[in-house]
Amino acid sequence: MNQMELLNDIIRYLGIFQEQVKISTSNNQYDINIHSENVLIPIFNKIFDGNFENLNYLQKNAEAIDLLDYKSGIAIQVTASRQLAKIKSTLEKLFDSEHKKHVKQLYIYILTERQPSYNGTAIAKIIGKRLTFDIKKNIWDARDLYKRVQSFTDIDSIKDVKELLRMQFSELYLSETLTKSGFEKIKAAYSKTCLTNFSRLNFFGLSVQRKPREVDLYNLFVQPKFTKSSTYDFETIDVIKSMKTDITLPWKIGKELPINDVFLNTTHKIRLLSTIWDNKLDTEFSEILSHQKHLAILGNPGAGKSSIVKYAICKILENDQTVFSYKQIYEFFPLRVELHKYNQAKNERKLGIIGYIEQLLAEEYQTTISQSDFKQLLKHQQVILFFDGMDEIFDIQQRIGVRNDIESIVKLYPHMRSVVTSRFESYSEVSLDKKLFKALEVKSFSDDEIKEYVGKWYSLEESSVKVRQHETADCIKKLQDVDNELKCNPLLLSLILILYRNELEIPTSKLEIYENCTNTIVDHRDSKEKKLMIHLKISNAVGIFSALGHWQFENDMKQLPISSEDVFKFIKNHLIIKGEFSDDRQASQSAEEFLEFAKVRSIYFENKFTHKTFLEYFTAYYLFSQYYSKPQNHNALLEVISKNIGLSSWAVVLELLVCKIDSGQIDFEIIDSIITDQFKKNPIQATIFFVSIIRYIKNISPNLSLHLITASLLQLASDEFENKSQEDDKEILFNHIVAIHKLPRFHGQINNAFESLIKLDNLNQENLVIFALEYSYITIQADHSMQKSYQETIAGAMYGLKLGPELEKPDYVLHGGLFLRWNDALIPVVKLDHAGFSFAFSYDANISKLKPASL
Known part of the structure; x- marks a missing residue:
């Protein structure tokens, strides 16, 4: 195809483009304007050799300009309106927008057809000397775009523009072999299967x-709902003070640096993490x-x-x-x-x-x-x-x-x-x-979302309206006493509801939820399921699930594919090895029954566990039963932990494993020994891991808990580690410290750790308020009112202190502050918030020239 043929095709497609916009806008259909921006981006990239971004992706209905190439500073407003008022509005909004600092040159592209002329004087008044803008050169329509394409010396670039327009406006083809109608058929067939699946x-x-x-x-x-992913930053402060700590820990941080040697009568620059709190909605x-x-x-x-x-x-x-x-x-x-x-x-x-x-x-x-x-x-x-x-x-x-x-x-x-x-x-x-x-x-579920989920779950589970309403109300009431981390997670909430439905009681720990729910799903026999005629000959179904989970987890780690035949053979062979059956035929039959049972119970289906967390729980249970429950394998268990403690893919497995071990302890000895062993082998990853799960561990000694928190804070303040991986570790560690600081039982230990590391008079110093900010805040308020000739201005601030175990929903908030009524009175205020009500006391202390009797 020669150049003239290509250009003729471009003229034809631009004409179709222009007519579509005219027809759509005349019928008040403006979605095509949005679509047009994306159609034009690759063409403008060719013309200006740029990399334009659609600002409407970043800010809905972005003002003044739609497209911007940050490198060249070229901005383009795409509009169907050709009126002078639109041109003026675009320029005025540009100079008031945050984008003006990036714009060196502005073009306005009229999707329909630009006017023969525009009032240059009116435009010049707006622009002044702030921007070079020529109404003849900077206001375009399809004719100007075509002229620029026509000037291309590279025929391949002309082909690209023609192809871009053909894809959008050709009546038949999307590519050399794919027609629009063909793609619509493909999309329809795909949609049908996709919606079914x-x-x-x-x-x-x-x-x-x-x-x-x-x-x-x-x-x-x-x-x-969603929230912006947390960010953090480092700030450096000088601690001009002699510091010494009497802390002695059973492990070392960094290369060969014992904790008790870090601060010794010297001046240090301590790097502390501080959060950039994002107050956006x-x-x-x-x-x-x-x-x-x-x-x-x-x-x-x-x-x-x-x-x-x-x-x-x-x-x-x-x-x-x-x-x-x-x-x-x-x-x-x-x-x-x-x-x-x-x-x-x-x-x-x-x-x-x-x-x-x-x-x-x-x-x-x-x-x-x-x-x-x-x-x-x-x-x-x-x-x-x-x-x-x-x-x-x-x-x-x-x-x-x-x-x-x-x-x-x-x-x-x-x-x-x-x-x-x-x-x-x-x-x-x-x-x-x-x-x-x-x-x-x-974001975790809010109270309203929890109620909505419980209501939906029960509408599927219970057909009797009366029973459903009673159990739903009772369940929601009991959920008020459950830790937010458990009830605000959709999966854990589902498991809690299964247990409540079966026992009318709600568990209080993550491990208890998994264990009790597994036993309920595996062992519970309801009348409806008996009709399905599932009769398991296997005596230990949980054991089979655990072995299957561990086997599948290991295969997943190695990225090995698993087929239905592989799963069947594994279960059959496991039954024979463990002595459940000696006969191959019986073992095969039992393996088939087990897989059917797992499918009906929504535990295992299509060669995988229905949820990854089930896979992780059963893997942890297998490790516990095969290693911890057998004293001769304890050292092997410690090796499994130390080998995988820094891997994100093992995080949940190891958490559940440690919590399972912890649940059977009567003193601190075992858990303390496991933690100490891991710190000696890998102090950084051990710190991150055990701080992340310390809230779930009951049998850790207070002394070791304090050492763990101290090591965490020291690691955050350390200058030892500067590569990106370890900077990421610091962010993770900081988030864990913030999370446990929200729990009352750790307040004292975190404060003690700070005081032992940095011998300041108190913790309310710059860059150490990162945790205190969770508990308190300042409200600044001002009000100006007018009524005819009378005016009154009141301004002031109140300090609020949250009281109670939950910072997000404190039992009480105590406020104290001072306001000023201008040229009249000082107003001290005390206020108490509780259960949606506020109780306040204020007193006007006269500072005007009025007589004291006016007090």
Whole structure:
């Protein structure tokens, strides 16, 4: 195709583009304006050799300008309005916006057709000398865009522009082989299968009769809120003071540096972590796809990250406009990529992300789209990829490789959007480029969300309205006494509800929840399930689950694939080895029955545990029974802990293992010996790990607990470690210290640790208020009122102190402060907040020239 043919095609497509905008805007349909911005970005990138960003991704309905290339300083406003008022408004808003400091040159692109002329004087009055703006050169429409493309000397660039426009405005083809109608058929077939697969989830209940226990996702899902991922910074302060500590610890920090040698009558620069508290409002579920092109959604185990992804994909495919405020998202083609499966395909078949998606669509969705066609979709159409489960790639180096693949594809295809999900610890080891990805944390359930979830859970579990209402009310009442960390987590809340439903009592610890729930799910026999005729011949079902969990966990660590046949053979052989059966036929039959039982109980299905946390719990139980319960294996147990204590993939397993050991102790000896042993072998990772779980351990000596907290604070203040990995360790450690400081039983130990390390008169010094800020705050208030000729101004401040065990919901808040009524009186105020009520006392102390009688 010669250059003239290419340019003629471009003229035709620009004409179609212009007419579509005119028709849409004349009918008050303005969504096409938003779409137009994305159509034009790659063309403007070609014309200006730039890298334009759509500011509406970062700020919904960004004022003044839509597109900005930060490097060149070129900004573009895309609008369908050609009126002078629009030009003037754009310029005025630009000079009032935060973007003005980045803008060196401004273009206004009229999607319809610019006026023959504009009042240059009116525009010049606004601009002054602040910006060079020529109404003939800087106000464009399709004709100006075409002239710039026509001036290209490189025919390949002209081809690229033609291809970009053809993808958007051709009536037939999206690529050389994929037609629009063909893609719509592919999308329809994909949507049908996707909605069938994703709109159902395994239900942790006792009365659902399906096999497996599946329910409609929408009937249980509660939309969570999100918050910006916590950030931190280092500040250096000079401690001009002689310091000495009498602390002696049984381990060393750093290379060969005993803690008691750190501070010895010298002046040190102590580096202390301080938090940058972000006071922005929470992000609602409806807003998560509104601003940022690429997201990392982080959460604790059981926070519902995969459910969030499935729910979002289903609602986009259903075009449910009530869910997301960013309406353009419904034009995107959403795909979920399970990262552990992608990583396996990458290692075994040398597939990249696009090659894996081709295979995924063919095998799981019975749709065929070639890699070259999908590349064209990524390049020119709207695609959003949900990369689910970064934490399920256990090997750190392989996780880094997958991280690099994700960053590469989003850079290569600037039109696409992406969401990555992960647990915190696994993400911190391989965090994505912060310039590309915004990290959001899934917030724990609020009281209202807990009530909503309990109500939805019971509506699925109990058919009797009377019973449901009674048990729901009683359950919510009893949940008030449960630790927030337990009841505010969707998975743990589900397990709590199973136990309450069975026993009408609620457990109080994470380990107790897992243990009791496992026993309930495995051992409980309700009448409905008896009708399913499941008769297990196996005497120790928990033991089989534990062995299966450990075997599967080890295979996952090695990234080895597991088939149904592999699972069946493992269970059969395990039954024979453990003496459950000697006959191969009986063992085979029992293995089949066991797998059916596991599926009906929603524990194990399709060659995996229904939730990763079940896998981790059973792995921990196996290690406990095989190592700790057998004294001859105690040293092997310590080796297992020391080998894996720094790995995020082992964090939950080791937490549950230590808590299981702790639950059977009557004194401090065993737990203290385990902690001390690990500190001697790996002090940094041991500090991080044991501080993260210290709140769950009951049988740790107060002295060792104090040493652990002291070592943590010292590690935060240390200058010994300067590489990125250890800077990340400090952030994790700091977050753990902040978390345990919220618990009253640790207040004294943390304060004692500070006092022993830094011999200041008190802890209310600069950079040491990071914990005190949790308990108190200052309210500044001012009021000015006018009534005819009378005016009154009152201003002042109050200091608030939270009282009670829970900082987020204190029993009382005591306020004290002082206000000034200008030229009239000082007003001391005392106020007490309790249970939604406020009780205040104030007194006006006259400072005006009025007589004392006026007091």
